[in-house]
Amino acid sequence: MQELTSTIMSRSFLPTTSPRLRLRPRSLVRMTVCIDQSRKEKVVVILGATGTGKSRLSVDLATRFSGEIINSDKIQFYNGLEIATNQITIPERCGVPHHLLGELAPDSELTASEFRTLASRSISEIASRGKLPIIAGGSNSFVHALLVDHYNRETNPFASGSKISSELRYDCCFLWVDVSVSVLFHYLSKRVDQMMESGMFEELAGFYKPRDSGKTAQTGIHKSIGVPEFDRYFEVYPPEINGKMCEWDPERKAAFDEAVQAIKDNTWLLAKKQIHRIMTLRSSGWEIKRLDATSSLRASSREVYEKNVLEESVKIVNRFFLKV
Known part of the structure; x- marks a missing residue:
């Protein structure tokens, strides 16, 4: 194993302070660390049914942890129907780079296997710039294809009787934005x-x-x-x-x-299908942290969202980076 010893400032992926959300950042201290080049790249993965606020959370985390976002919604890959596909608008992106969003021709067809290749390339490029890759979208079959260590494009992982592997090729921090059924x-x-x-x-x-x-x-x-x-x-x-x-x-x-x-x-049928698949991934050994966004969606309140969803997400991501 090749290891490099270097002295760095421990500031990678540190959250920045927001006037709306006051969180105590970790102090910047000099430390000598041993960097293992064979370690898996760290990625944050935001899951959730349609309409639960995945896009907003991805942007908020990207601005706090110096991240870039990779779209994993299979319909939002294509251009031409920004309203119908609920693509996040340019102003809502707050300057955060988005990848695989509205880039393909409407009549083209991107398979899960092709997404695995393209998204993997995006992850490597983002990480090489010292940025945090954040995957956000509701297409759990594509998320599965991207993340599992051994992917078989001939099988449906969510079919009855199929077994989903918990062996992943990235070091993943999973965040599940969940909302109660009646409110959603x-x-x-x-x-x-x-x-x-x-x-x-x-x-x-x-x-x-x-x-x-x-x-x-x-x-x-x-x-x-x-x-x-x-x-x-x-x-x-x-x-x-x-x-x-x-x-x-x-x-x-x-x-x-x-x-x-x-x-x-x-x-609504799509939302129920997405929730079922997230629960399937979770029961298969994927360490998915659930965030209850019910009150923030019900109240349509930025303040409630920051307290119940964003602040908890930042804590989880911070612990993820402190994990050895």
Whole structure:
């Protein structure tokens, strides 16, 4: 084993002080450490169902620990539907670099195996710059593909009877942003309404192409919740004949409401599937720390979020770096 002895300032990944969250940083002291180049790279992995606040937490941790974020949401890899796919906006990124976010063409298809290769490269590049790689997203099959030591692309790790390995190729700090079922259900329904008010319908109308509708196998961003639901609507009411909603006849309004409700139903099914898979990973030996974000989501309060979610996350990450 090759080891290098060097004198460094113990400031890597130290949290910076925020005026909104006063946390006591570790003191900067000179120390002589033995660096083992064969050690696994440290990464922080943020898990959670859709709508629980993974993106916000990833940015807050990145600003405090000098990190960069790797997207692990399989739909957010693609560009073209920023509202429908809930991509974090440029202002919300607060200058933190994001990787594999909105970079692929809408009709392309990224497999879990390809994600493993691309995300691994991003982790190495981020770590080589002395930054902390932070993986955030809801696609747990892709997270599994990236992190397990021995990955078999021919098997579904979440299929009945499958066994998930706890042997990982990175030194991982897992954070699970969890919200109670009842609160999350109502929040996701409300969020769909807010997305529609923010221009999701117009975005989907501009994206719709009659030749794409009715395909038996959708690819890329076409699998995003919202696309198939409104494809069925646009087949009957093409975008070019859209007028003001107040001018729509009852049948058209009913078809629109049906599409919106289908989006809400499918979003909730996705959330339940994501929660189940996180629990499966946890029961398979992955050391996943649960953060209860119920009160902060219910109150929509930055102060409650910082106290119950962010502050606890910073403590967990600090302990992770102190771990030998």
